[in-house]
Amino acid sequence: xxxxxxxxxxxxxxxxxxxxxxxxxxxxxxxxxxxxxxxxxxxxxxxxxxxxxxxxxxxxxxxxxxxxxxxxxxxxxxxxxxxxxxxxxxxxxxxxxxxxxxxxxxxxxxxxxxxxxxxx
Amino acid sequence: xxxxxxxxxxxxxxxxxxxxxxxxxxxxxxxxxxxxxxxxxxxxxxxxxxxxxxxxxxxxxxxxxxxxxxxxxxxxxxxxxxxxxxxxxxxxxxxxxxxxxxxxxxxxxxxxxxxxxxxxxxxxxxxxxxxxxxxxxxxxxxxxxxxxxxxxxxxxxxxxxxxxxxxxxxxxxxxxxxxxxxxxxxxxxxxxxxxxxxxxxxxxxxxxxxxxxxxxxxxxxxxxxxxxxxxxxxxxxxxxxxxxxxxxxxxxxxxxxxxxxxxxxxxxxxxxxxxxxxxxxxxxxxxxxxxxxxxxxxxxxxxxxxxxxxxxxxxxxxxxxxxxxxxxxxxxxxxxxxxxxxxxxxxxxxxxxxxxxxxxxxxxxxxxxxxxxxxxxxxxxxxxxxxxxxxxxxxxxxxxxxxxxxxxxxxxxxxxxxxxxxxxxxxxxxxxxxxxxxxxxxxxxxxxxxxxxxxxxxxxxxxxxxxxxxxxxxxxxxxxxxxxxxxxxxxxxxxxxxxxxxxxxxxxxxxxxxxxxxxxxxxxxxxxxxxxxxxxxxxxxxxxxxxxxxxxxxxxxxxxxxxxxxxxxxxxxxxxxxxxxxxxxxxxxxxxxxxxxxxxxxxxxxxxxxxxxxxxxxxxxxxxxxxxxxxxxxxxxxxxxxxxxxxxxxxxxxxxxxxxxxxxxxxxxxxxxxxxxxxxxxxxxxxxxxxxxxxxxxxxxxxxxxxxxxxxxxxxxxxxxxxxxxxxxxxxxxxxxxxxxxxxxxxxxxxxxxxxxxxxxxxxxxxxx
Numbered sequence: 001x002x003x004x005x006x007x008x009x010x011x012x013x014x015x016x017x018x019x020x021x022x023x024x025x026x027x028x029x030x031x032x033x034x035x036x037x038x039x040x041x042x043x044x045x046x047x048x049x050x051x052x053x054x055x056x057x058x059x060x061x062x063x064x065x066x067x068x069x070x071x072x073x074x075x076x077x078x079x080x081x082x083x084x085x086x087x088x089x090x091x092x093x094x095x096x097x098x099x100x101x102x103x104x105x106x107x108x109x110x111x112x113x114x115x116x117x118x119x120x
Numbered sequence: 121x122x123x124x125x126x127x128x129x130x131x132x133x134x135x136x137x138x139x140x141x142x143x144x145x146x147x148x149x150x151x152x153x154x155x156x157x158x159x160x161x162x163x164x165x166x167x168x169x170x171x172x173x174x175x176x177x178x179x180x181x182x183x184x185x186x187x188x189x190x191x192x193x194x195x196x197x198x199x200x201x202x203x204x205x206x207x208x209x210x211x212x213x214x215x216x217x218x219x220x221x222x223x224x225x226x227x228x229x230x231x232x233x234x235x236x237x238x239x240x241x242x243x244x245x246x247x248x249x250x251x252x253x254x255x256x257x258x259x260x261x262x263x264x265x266x267x268x269x270x271x272x273x274x275x276x277x278x279x280x281x282x283x284x285x286x287x288x289x290x291x292x293x294x295x296x297x298x299x300x301x302x303x304x305x306x307x308x309x310x311x312x313x314x315x316x317x318x319x320x321x322x323x324x325x326x327x328x329x330x331x332x333x334x335x336x337x338x339x340x341x342x343x344x345x346x347x348x349x350x351x352x353x354x355x356x357x358x359x360x361x362x363x364x365x366x367x368x369x370x371x372x373x374x375x376x377x378x379x380x381x382x383x384x385x386x387x388x389x390x391x392x393x394x395x396x397x398x399x400x401x402x403x404x405x406x407x408x409x410x411x412x413x414x415x416x417x418x419x420x421x422x423x424x425x426x427x428x429x430x431x432x433x434x435x436x437x438x439x440x441x442x443x444x445x446x447x448x449x450x451x452x453x454x455x456x457x458x459x460x461x462x463x464x465x466x467x468x469x470x471x472x473x474x475x476x477x478x479x480x481x482x483x484x485x486x487x488x489x490x491x492x493x494x495x496x497x498x499x500x501x502x503x504x505x506x507x508x509x510x511x512x513x514x515x516x517x518x519x520x521x522x523x524x525x526x527x528x529x530x531x532x533x534x535x536x537x538x539x540x541x542x543x544x545x546x547x548x549x550x551x552x553x554x555x556x557x558x559x560x561x562x563x564x565x566x567x568x569x570x571x572x573x574x575x576x577x578x579x580x581x582x583x584x585x586x587x588x589x590x591x592x593x594x595x596x597x598x599x600x601x602x603x604x605x606x607x608x609x610x611x612x613x614x615x616x617x618x619x620x621x622x623x624x625x626x627x628x629x630x631x632x633x634x635x636x637x638x639x640x641x642x643x644x645x646x647x648x649x650x651x652x653x654x655x656x657x658x659x660x661x662x663x664x665x666x667x668x669x670x671x672x673x674x675x676x677x678x679x680x681x682x683x684x685x686x687x688x689x690x691x692x693x694x695x696x697x698x699x700x701x702x703x704x705x706x707x708x709x710x711x712x713x714x715x716x717x718x719x720x721x722x723x724x725x726x727x728x729x730x731x732x733x734x735x736x737x738x739x740x741x742x743x744x745x746x747x748x749x750x751x752x753x754x755x756x757x758x759x760x761x762x763x764x765x766x767x768x769x770x771x772x773x774x775x776x777x778x779x780x781x782x783x784x785x786x787x788x789x790x791x792x793x794x795x796x797x798x799x800x801x802x803x804x805x806x807x808x809x810x811x812x813x814x815x816x817x818x819x820x821x822x823x824x825x826x827x828x829x830x831x832x833x834x835x836x837x838x839x840x841x842x843x844x845x846x847x848x849x850x851x852x853x854x855x856x857x858x859x860x861x862x863x864x865x866x867x868x869x870x871x872x873x874x875x876x877x878x879x880x881x882x883x884x885x886x887x888x889x
Contacts, residue, residue, distance in 0.1 A: 032184075032209045039375050039431040043386050049162075065249045066385075067210055076502040104184040104208045110375060110431075111353070 053078035087110035184208025194369030202392035206254035266882025293868035300869025301672035311636030313680025320651035337659035362678025369861035388430035395472030398488035415633030416474025416548035471532035489586035517597035544641035544780035559595035639681035682763035687731035767793035767811035
């Protein structure tokens with residue numbers, strides 16, 4: 001019969017718990033992001049957002065109001081590659097916390113790209 | 121299972137959980153860099169060890185439900201704000217407002233009626249998506265001081281979602297109370313961190329046997345405090361929230377002017393707004409208000425006094441707000457912005473640069489007088505037509521300013537730094553203090569004056585001779601700031617005495633902008649002259665208002681710059697060592713070593729710096745007694761360096777003209793900044809200072825900033841607040857910059873009976889429906 005010694009049992013138990021928190025749907029986080037430019041007053045429908053991190057890559061185009069929903073992401077740090085409809089690209093980052101089912105992120109081009117020469 | 125076993129397992133689980141939460145995902149997470157050794161790893165704990173600004177606001181977790189003003193906003197009774205309730209995350213069906221209350225009393229009916237009256241659109245800030253909720257009731261206020269809790273409950277996809285914001289509301293200012301300030305000058309040294317104050321003292325006042333010969337006027341002020349400058353969404357503020365937050369009490373996002381963020385990013389004018397102290401005093405007490413700056417007038421600092429816009433770059437719109445001009449045929453529409461017109465109080469005094477935001481593109485003076493080769497408004501000429509019709513006297517130079525009547529509102533727009541051989545400041549901003557002094561013959565740069573070719577002033581202006589026969593003539597016609605402030609005070613005084621409601625009350629904001637702008641391009645000597653000019657204005661204003669027991673002066677900064685004093689140098693040694701170091705050649709990087717013969721001493725410029733025991737006192741002189749050093753490079757000069765910077769080279773000598781620090785190239789007709797390459801036209805044989813600012817978009821990297829930063833950044837340091845006069849004691853302490861608004865309100869008079877004692881729940885409510 002397969003049996004683990006107590007120290008190994010603890011390790012397996014802890015590992016299982018960590019695995020559960022990372023990938024089980026009940027513990028996964030949904031990231032809702034909106035692709036905008038707050039300075040130029042624009043939202044970007046059809047912008048493409050790719051999220052990367054923890055071996056996961058998801059890609060989605062924004063809806064007509066600039067939103068993307070990326071579900072089933074384990075808590076952790078991610079990079080978001082954003083491609084605007086006009087071809088401009090930028091990279092954002094976020095941390096998803098395990099204590100929230102949904103997290104919101106403004107992917108604001110104006111925040112991520114440094115200001116215009118006059119804007120200091 | 122035994123208790124000990126449980127404990128061990130629990131500990132293991134907790135450790136695992138903690139590591140899970142604080143660490144990052146991915147196989148290559150252990151190293152801060154990817155395998156190429158260069159690209160920063162997404163998982164680098166330097167970046168990701170803490171929560172970032174996903175939810176920078178007090179929000180309900182699953183819907184992003186939020187209330188504006190943000191929780192904790194420093195308000196005073198009667199101060200107008202917009203009350204907005206919104207969700208950030210789209211639901212499956214349209215969310216519904218179920219409850220809105222203040223201190224437990226429902227205001228939902230009033231709110232709903234108000235929203236219906238305003239109608240859908242910009243007045244209400246209606247989101248385009250029906251799956252988002254968003255409604256703003258405009259221009260409300262709390263009627264009494266005390267503690268308030270605003271609670272909102274929304275039904276979102278069948279679930280009740282709740283959010284509570286809390287505010288401690290101070291008493292309203294009442295200038296009729298004995299001892300209240302009635303004339304207020306708010307000095308804002310842009311980017312003026314403590315090192316710049318110190319440098320201005322050392323350079324401007326000198327020292328003997330270790331003691332300053334004299335303190336700066338701002339140092340002599342009896343009350344000193346320190347304020348924290350972080351913005352709503354960044355530890356490094358830009359100048360928009362850096363000025364906006366202290367005079368309204370609301371922390372704001374970078375780029376925002378007197379508004380909170382909202383879920384309608386497509387319209388920067390419909391965001392929930394907040395009233396500034398300036399606007400309140402004009403609206404309620406009839407005070408006159410003004411701004412004087414050496415930046416372009418619609419720049420963030422002056423604009424923050426009474427303009428409301430999510431985008432500080434909306435210059436044409438802001439210019440109209442500044443003089444209160446709303447017209448559906450122009451950038452600032454009348455339709456949909458009634459509440460904005462009711463809130464934003466036009467300025468009575470405006471002085472600064474940037475004619476291009478005020479004049480029609482068809483106005484020939486734009487090129488001939490102001491030297492703009494292109495640009496200008498397409499909709500209206502505010503300077504030629506609107507401002508005079510609204511009763512402003514419009515002035516363009518020192519003589520016109522001097523002769524303008526004091527009992528009339530004034531709009532002064534002066535010539536900018538348009539030298540084609542200068543880079544980094546630009547024609548929107550007035551020439552720097554040092555450059556104006558050189559033009560007037562009151563200073564030289566290593567002995568060179570306005571007639572020397574290196575200075576670039578003894579040539580005809582490129583756009584025509586409207587402002588003068590030479591660049592120097594044009595610069596001489598730009599007033600010094602002291603002259604501008606003097607005139608501004610005279611006008612405000614006269615106007616406020618003419619108006620019985622004002623009863624002599626006025627507020628003036630004076631911005632020293634170039635202390636920041638020159639810091640950005642690492643022209644440290646010029647930054648110091650700017651702070652000296654500010655201090656001279658403070659001294660002159662203190663003298664003028666000395667007998668006025670109801671005058672208050674407050675001096676602070678919106679943020680610091682990353683400058684610090686590192687020592688001194690013999691100017692002759694700097695000149696001698698130049699070229700013995702590195703050589704920057706245009707287009708070639710890295711540079712070549714200048715004295716490779718001595719491997720231990722490849723750069724003699726480093727040896728020219730005197731520090732520790734060798735940092736003797738500099739030898740700046742003011743022989744003409746005008747309050748400024750006669751030359752920024754005396755025999756021994758102060759040396760300043762910046763902690764944040766693009767790559768540049770320096771021999772620590774003052775440039776004859778302002779020059780941008782790093783290089784640029786033209787790529788398929790477009791200018792591309794190169795922050796990793798020094799500007800080969802600026803001290804190319806100087807000491808190479810390698811940059812630490814982002815250079816290019818690093819696709820695939822974790823670089824938060826996707827573009828080039830070709831200047832020194834702002835610093836996240838706290839800044840000094842100095843004050844003198846009626847109510848000055850209110851500014852002592854260590855506080856958030858938003859607290860300055862409340863401290864100003866207190867200084868402008870608070871009835872003893874209305875003083876907030878502790879944090880009592882207020883018996884008041886929201887009014888203004």
